Amino acid sequence: MRRQTVTGVVVSAALFVIAATVPVLGSRYYTFVATDIVIFAMLATSLNLLVGLSGLVSFGHAAYFGVGAYVCGILMKAGGVPFLAAWLLGGVGGALLAGVFGYFCVRLTRVYFSMLTLAFAQIVWAVCFKWNDVTGGEQGYPDVPMPDLAFLDWLPWIGSLRSGDKFYFVVLMLATVSMLAMRRIANSSFGRILTCIRDNLERTQFIGIDVRRHQLVVFTIAGGFAGLAGGLFGIFNRGVFPDFCYWPKSAEVLIMTILGGMYSFWGPSIGAAVLIILNQYIVSRTEYWPLVLGAIMLALLFAFPRGIAGAVGAAWRSRDRFNA
Amino acid sequence: MIIDRRKVLAGAGALAIHPRVARAQTHVIKVGVPMPLSGPAALYGQPALKGAEMFAAEVNASGGVLGRRIDILARDSKASADEAVRVARELILKENVHFLVGTMTSAEGPAVSTIAKEEKVILIAPIPKTDQLTAPRNLHPYVFRTGANTTIEGRSSAEIMAKWTNVRKVATIVHDYAYGQDVAKAFVEHLKRLRPDIEVVDQQWPKLGEADYTPFINAQLARKPDAVFSGMWGGYFVTWVKQARPLGYFETLENRIINPAEVGSIEVTRTMGADYPFGIWSNTYDIAHYDGQSEAHKKYIERVSAFTKQDPPSTWPITTYVAMQFLTEAIKKANSTDSDKVSKALLGLTIEAPFGRQTLREKDHQADRGQFYGRMVKDARGGPNAVMSEVRYVDPKPFMD
Numbered sequence: 065m066r067r068q069t070v071t072g073v074v075v076s077a078a079l080f081v082i083a084a085t086v087p088v089l090g091s092r093y094y095t096f097v098a099t100d101i102v103i104f105a106m107l108a109t110s111l112n113l114l115v116g117l118s119g120l121v122s123f124g125h126a127a128y129f130g131v132g133a134y135v136c137g138i139l140m141k142a143g144g145v146p147f148l149a150a151w152l153l154g155g156v157g158g159a160l161l162a163g164v165f166g167y168f169c170v171r172l173t174r175v176y177f178s179m180l181t182l183a184f185a186q187i188v189w190a191v192c193f194k195w196n197d198v199t200g201g202e203q204g205y206p207d208v209p210m211p212d213l214a215f216l217d218w219l220p221w222i223g224s225l226r227s228g229d230k231f232y233f234v235v236l237m238l239a240t241v242s243m244l245a246m247r248r249i250a251n252s253s254f255g256r257i258l259t260c261i262r263d264n265l266e267r268t269q270f271i272g273i274d275v276r277r278h279q280l281v282v283f284t285i286a287g288g289f290a291g292l293a294g295g296l297f298g299i300f301n302r303g304v305f306p307d308f309c310y311w312p313k314s315a316e317v318l319i320m321t322i323l324g325g326m327y328s329f330w331g332p333s334i335g336a337a338v339l340i341i342l343n344q345y346i347v348s349r350t351e352y353w354p355l356v357l358g359a360i361m362l363a364l365l366f367a368f369p370r371g372i373a374g375a376v377g378a379a380w381r382s383r384d385r386f387n388a
Numbered sequence: 389m390i391i392d393r394r395k396v397l398a399g400a401g402a403l404a405i406h407p408r409v410a411r412a413q414t415h416v417i418k419v420g421v422p423m424p425l426s427g428p429a430a431l432y433g434q435p436a437l438k439g440a441e442m443f444a445a446e447v448n449a450s451g452g453v454l455g456r457r458i459d460i461l462a463r464d465s466k467a468s469a470d471e472a473v474r475v476a477r478e479l480i481l482k483e484n485v486h487f488l489v490g491t492m493t494s495a496e497g498p499a500v501s502t503i504a505k506e507e508k509v510i511l512i513a514p515i516p517k518t519d520q521l522t523a524p525r526n527l528h529p530y531v532f533r534t535g536a537n538t539t540i541e542g543r544s545s546a547e548i549m550a551k552w553t554n555v556r557k558v559a560t561i562v563h564d565y566a567y568g569q570d571v572a573k574a575f576v577e578h579l580k581r582l583r584p585d586i587e588v589v590d591q592q593w594p595k596l597g598e599a600d601y602t603p604f605i606n607a608q609l610a611r612k613p614d615a616v617f618s619g620m621w622g623g624y625f626v627t628w629v630k631q632a633r634p635l636g637y638f639e640t641l642e643n644r645i646i647n648p649a650e651v652g653s654i655e656v657t658r659t660m661g662a663d664y665p666f667g668i669w670s671n672t673y674d675i676a677h678y679d680g681q682s683e684a685h686k687k688y689i690e691r692v693s694a695f696t697k698q699d700p701p702s703t704w705p706i707t708t709y710v711a712m713q714f715l716t717e718a719i720k721k722a723n724s725t726d727s728d729k730v731s732k733a734l735l736g737l738t739i740e741a742p743f744g745r746q747t748l749r750e751k752d753h754q755a756d757r758g759q760f761y762g763r764m765v766k767d768a769r770g771g772p773n774a775v776m777s778e779v780r781y782v783d784p785k786p787f788m789d
Contacts, residue, residue, distance in 0.1 A: 093481035100474070194565060194595070201566045202596075203518055204469050206498045207526070297470075302502040305469035305495050312468075347464055348478060351425045 075330060076247070083236055087229040097344060099232045101337045103297045106239045108320040108332030109246055110289035115318070116326030117250055118282050119262030120170075123178045123314055124185025125290055127165075128158035130192060130309030132291025133298035134199055137208040140299075147211030151238070151295040158291020159284050161188070166283030170276045173265070182311060189309040204305035208298050235296050242292055247329055249285065258282055323364060325371025334372050338364075416459045417452075417725055419444070419715070420479030421490040421708065422500060424467035428623075431655065432704050433492055435696065436515060437462050439705030440489055442695045443712040453716045454723065461485060467492065469499040476500045480507045486725045487512070489711045494518035494567060497533075504530045508727050510734070512715055514707040517541065519570055522752050529731045532753045534711040534746070536784070538567060540758065541671070542574025544782040545617055545646045548669060548761055550582035552644060555614040559590035561604060561628075562619030568593070571619050571648070578787065579617075589613050596624070601631045609640055616641055621649035625656065629665050643667030652764055653703040657774040664774040666766045671759040671782075673707055674743070676700035677769075678760070678779035688742035710741045714748060714755070743781060749788075758782045 086098040107129055114120040136154030139145040145153070165184040172180055192199045199205055213230045217223040222233055249255055261268045261275050269275050298304040307313065316339070324335020342360060346353040368375040421440050424433035437460075444458040452458060461483055463475035472491055479485045480503070488504060488511040491497045497516030504511035505528040513521060513533045520526055522533050536544075549555065560576065562568030576588055590611035592604040608616070620628045625647065632638065638645070645668040650656070652670030676689050677700070688709075692701040715730075717739050722729035736750040748755050762776035769775050 091481075093478070096477055096481055196566060196569070202493075202495055203498060203520055203566050204495045206502050301470050301473050301499075302506070303469065303473070303499050305499065307468045307470055307495070344474075344478060347475065348482075351462065351464055353464060354426055 072247075072329075076244075079330065079333070080236075080240060084233075087225055087232060092226065092228055095229050095232050097340065099228075099235050099300055101333075101340050102232075102235050102239045103293050103300060104317070104320060104336040104340060105333035106242055106296075107290055107293035108317050108324065108336045109243060109329070110286045110293065111317050112321050112326055112329075112332045113246060113250065113282055113286040113289070115321055116328075116331070117255060117262070118258040118279060120279060120283065121174075121178045121318075122169075122181040122283075122286075123311070123318070124165075124181035124183075124188075125286070125317055126311070126313035127185035127188040127309050128162050128287035128290035129294035129297070129313065129317075130304070130306070131161050131188060132158040132294030133304040133308050134192065134205065134294075135291070136295030137205055137298040137304040138198065140211070141205070141208055147299075151292065154295030154298075155288045155292035158294065159288030162287020162290075163280070163284040166280045166287070170279040170283060182314070185309060185311060185314060189306055189311075192309050193306040199304070199306070202306060204303055205298075206303035208301075208303055210302075211299065231300070235300070238292070238296065242289055243333075246289060249282075250329060254278070254281075319361070323361065323371055325368070325373030325375075325377075327370060328373035328377060331371050331373030338372065416457045417454075417487075417719070418459045418461060418483060418485040419712070420476065420483065420485035420488045421460055421462045422465040422472050422475045422479070422488065422496070423462065423490045423708075424492050424496075425462065425464040427467055429467035429492060431622075432515075433465075433467070435702035435704040436492070436707050438692075438696050438702070439707060439709035440712050442692065442705060443709050443716075445695070446691075447712075447716060453719050454725075456725075458712075458716070465491065465496055467496070469493075469495040472496040473499050473503055476503045476511075477507075480509050485509070486727075487715055487730070489514065489708055489715060491516055494520075497521045498526065501526065501528070501531045504528075510715075510727055510731055512711040514711040517571075518566060520566075522754050524752075527753060530727060532714070532734055532748055532755075534714055534748070534755045534757060535707055536757045536759055537754060538570040539574045540784040540788060541648050542571045542576075543578040543787045544671070544758060544761065544784060545648050546575050546578035546582060547782060547787065549579060549615060549617065549646055550586075552615060555644060556586060557589045557611075557613045558586050558615050558617065559592070559608050559611060559613035560588070560617045560619075561592040561594070561608060562617075563596040563598070563624065564593035565596045568596075568619045572617065575617050598624075599627075601628050602635065605632050605635050605637055609635065609637065613641070615644035615646075618645055618647040619649055620647055621651060622656075625649070625651045626660060626663075629660070629663065633665065638665050638667070645669065648759070648761075650703070650759075652760070652762065652776050654700055654773075655702065655704075657764070657770065660774070662772045664764065666764060666774055669761065669763050670776070671761045672703050672776065673759060674703040674705075675760045675762075675776055675779060678762075678776070682742075682744070684740070685742045706742065710739075710746060710755075710757075713739045713741060714746075744783075754788070756783070756785045756788060758784045 087095050111125045114122050132154035135157035136150045139150035169180045193202050216230050320335035320339050321332040325331025346356050423437050440460050444460045448457050465472035491500050491513050492515045494516050497513045498521055510530045515535050517538050519537050560572045562572045590608050592608050594604045648671040653672040692705050693699045718730045718733035722733040738747045746755050761782050762779040764774040765777045
């Protein structure tokens, strides 16, 4: 195995073990924060398939997150569909919508692409905000049922946990599978072509690659994973609201991705953890949180222009060079 | 007595793990207040929070409740439902608050209600108006509302318009979303019941955030209504007035317009100054001075004025002040901070709010909260700003069902 792959597997496994031990701490609060982080890590990573991997800066990623949440939530509450099926269909919903919108978006480049993603996302938000009969309009779709987790009860330790901790394990498992799938995509030859397009679009076209088709496929995949993250968040949040699709949510995820480091697979996850923990900590201490959070963000982005993961990676490599 | 080291350790461990045990040990009653404290909604959220803070300060100065201090833990809900849920959970899981008093928007209220139900922590909603919050299918033992709802607001307006004897043809203009639809429906249904001779000739539904109301206003004027019910609020009201005035809307209707949604509050009259459409009818949660004001209310206004260093004070502190009054009375009655006991004590509870008697109804956990209504006029008291005249508190008790 190549050394890079070994490092990747070790880092992934270590992160999983750390995440899995959170309920051991015994605090429902930690489990709640951890669930929040895992779901947003998944969302930020899906966005990074576009931003970091393919150079497609989407300003409207929250739309697919929101649609996934609505599809999953409505199917579970109104349709009585079992959790796993509803969750997967939420992902399908996100992917389908991303496929349709992406068809138009990939026809544009750079800032025009970004603006169109934002415009489509605002349409989705407006529909969710106004379609009272289906989405509950601005009042949202509250009381999404908790999935039936009785099937976990035969497991030795997990079975004895509180329902919040059990749900956390379900989220962690599903997120792990999704993350591994995204990692596989990023490291495949398809992923390499996307990076090639990011670095030099014209040259990639010259070697006979259908750039738009590749971009559309990754846009659809990213929308699908965002939808899957949305489905989990709707249940976790115990309700789905139009805010999920609104532009500040898209901006939040973009900040996570950039803060954590968009040229690293785990960067967005680190960004999600840092932003959520900082937000929780600061909001509970001062009502002037926007000022404090803004100042910290500014400092972090100046100190780590390639994100936190980028800075850690650079430090790691320079140590290697030093040892050699 | 032999003290077993292991037993002590086990006991300490149990205390650390079980928040409920730890909670019972503390001497402070913690009340979490999720409220929008940043962004545009902070204009109302910040003063609303002041009411709870002032109430806690007053109670603590006089020895607390059941001899215990009240601590207010405020959190910015950012006027977003998922953030409100996030801070509500943080308050419950980390801070171990005993009660929640707060939320503002019609999305925040029901969202936090779900958490209150799950965590068995009482939520008293002082501001969200959506009927959904306490509708039978959403009602549970831990949610209460001390504010008005859309039914009360729409019907109160109908009660006032029903007295305008020369009015035969009525029109409505509200935003096309939950609040607008609900309040207009409540108004129209109640008005038809009170005045079967009145005909609703036109209903306009601009979308929320509409930049140009002109076509809606023109279409409405073309139907020649005698009076209009309008559900505009905040900045939307300002925009709507600016666009309606040059079209002669207010002259044509001779100001036979009733627009609740608190555009009669001092916050709005201050913002609009001389641009206010003088002569229309509106409502407000609170008002500093009016004829027939009780001594208790006058004293309350003085205290809010001193606490917030504003004269006349904001009209929003009363919302959480009354919610806190209900909560502490229920704690006293239950002689406990246990959620289930306090929840039972809240049912049918009557308190003396600064502006009069208030009761939380047993059947739907909804207070009989009316508002002050009156005609907005220009007179010496307000300087350039509109002031409310012919002020009356519209008691909703007779028409809540």
